Amino acid sequence: xxxxxxxxxxxxxxxxxxxxxxxxxxxxxxxxxxxxxxxxxxxxxxxxxxxxxxxxxxxxxxxxxxxxxxxxxxxxxxxxxxxxxxxxxxxxxxxxxxxxxxxxxxxxxxxxxxxxxxxxxxxxxxxxxxxxxxxxxxxxxxxxxxxxxxxxxxxxxxxxxxxxxxxxx
Numbered sequence: 001x002x003x004x005x006x007x008x009x010x011x012x013x014x015x016x017x018x019x020x021x022x023x024x025x026x027x028x029x030x031x032x033x034x035x036x037x038x039x040x041x042x043x044x045x046x047x048x049x050x051x052x053x054x055x056x057x058x059x060x061x062x063x064x065x066x067x068x069x070x071x072x073x074x075x076x077x078x079x080x081x082x083x084x085x086x087x088x089x090x091x092x093x094x095x096x097x098x099x100x101x102x103x104x105x106x107x108x109x110x111x112x113x114x115x116x117x118x119x120x121x122x123x124x125x126x127x128x129x130x131x132x133x134x135x136x137x138x139x140x141x142x143x144x145x146x147x148x149x150x151x152x153x154x155x156x157x158x159x160x161x162x163x164x165x166x167x168x169x
Contacts, residue, residue: 002066003028004050010035012042012134019049019062028053028060038065039161042134044127046071070131091144091155102135109135111143111154120145121153130157 003021005028010017015032028051035043043049048069051062095113097120102109107124120143127133135141140160145152 001053002050003053004048007043007045007047007049007071009045010043010133012136017043019051026059028062029058030062030065034062034065038068039159040065040068040132041136041139042132043068044071044131044133047131047133068131070129091146094142094144094156094158096160097141097143099135099137099139099141101137104134111135111141113143113145118152121148121151122157123153126154127157132157132159 003019003023005019005021007030008018008020008027010030012032017030018027019030020027030043030049030051032041034051035041048067048071049065050067052064052066053060054063055061097111097113099122100110100112100119102122104124109122110119111122112118113120122135122143127135135157142158142160143154144156145154147153
């Protein structure tokens with residue numbers, strides 16, 4: 001059965017989270033492996049999500065993620081100096097990159113674009129706007145960046161699989 005809902009919370013460290021269906025009912029378990037099969041290691045709390053579910057002995061459980069939409073109004077740190085609204089027309093093209101490190105508690109991290117030694121700053125609010133909640137070191141991603149006051153900064157981040165799937169369309 002296919003359901004549409006909203007991510008109640010997801011903890012990549014614990015490896016699971018829960019979804020609340022638009023139609024109501026009990027919370028639906030979302031396991032990290034199901035999310036990884038979609039090409040993401042995390043998802044932002046409040047993100048819209050379309051999933052296939054099945055009833056198990058322990059309740060409803062997601063078996064496949066079909067789509068994820070960024071949470072509405074995800075930008076609540078607009079007063080952060082690094083988070084000046086960015087016009088995507090000023091951003092570079094989508095580029096393949098690998099996460100160097102990301103610390104959700106600090107709210108930022110860095111990635112390296114393939115073939116370029118310069119670090120690209122990634123703010124947690126950019127992840128939230130992109131529908132992601134966390135990144136893991138070594139994770140393959142795609143990003144668009146622009147030049148900020150302190151160097152290159154990501155303005156859009158997607159999972160590696162999401163960009164590959166859009167090329168197939």
